[in-house]
Amino acid sequence: MAAFCSAEPDCPLGADPKRATEVFQKLAQPLIDKPIPAGKGRELTWVKAVGGVTSGLYSKVMWPTIIAGIAGLRDGRGDTLLALRDIIHERTADGTYSNSVEATLAINCLDEERHSPDEETAMKRAFVEAAPYTDTGRPVTDVRDGCEQWPVQPTLGYPYATDIEGLPDTLTVSTTGDGVTPHEGGISLAKTLGGSLLTVEGSQHGAVLARNSCINDAVANYLIRLKTPGDKARCQL
DSSP states (O other): OHHHHHTSTTOTTOSOGGGHHHHHHHHHGGGGTSOEEOSTTOEEOHHHHHHHHHHHTTBGGGHHHHHHHHHHHHTTOOHHHHHHHHHHTTBOTTSOBOSHHHHHHHHHHHHSOOOOHHHHHHHHHHHHHHSGGGOOSSOOOOOOOTTTTOSSOOOOOSSOSOSOOSOOOOEEEEETTOSSSOHHHHHHHHHHHTOEEEEEESSBSOOTTSOOHHHHHHHHHHHHHOOOOOTTOEEEO
16 A cells, blocks of 8 residues: 555655654654544544544545545544544444444453453564554554453354364455465464365455456356366456
């Protein structure tokens, strides 16, 4: 996205994509101590700004909107980034939200084994290293598991989905540039399930509903005829 932005006039991330993270941090980190107005009595905080960028990164068609939001941040306006953040949190026009965040927490707390503060802190540090635009510029210490006080213990063990017997050939569709579910995970899942992998060259989250004939044909053949395209199958978005 930074490279895409750098080719545009007045890119708020600058002309050098390699410095884009640094530029974004200089714009966004001050929000930690001083949020900015975001319209209709709302404010853009650091957490919401990062959430807005992350929400837009689900699909490259949203890149221009992210860039406009960062330009707004530069100019002291937070409405566009906050609107992007509202999408992922399913905020409606009347200011209410769906229960998707709460449902996700409940599901994760039932599925995932608990982490100690040391394990959770190490994971957070690894997260920031992988996605440095989320770096607050402050030390990452004493991070706690969000499920630490959940009253019900998880029901799945780790590693997940191993030693499965009698499973028919399955199709995993994985996108190379998916920033939400990385391609390495798709490769691992296909191997774990002993099934087939369709690799999609692209930069978005998910590909099955992308209106792409190559992908649609492979998925339709699997769902209707139980035929998989083979491990070396590739499509281009």
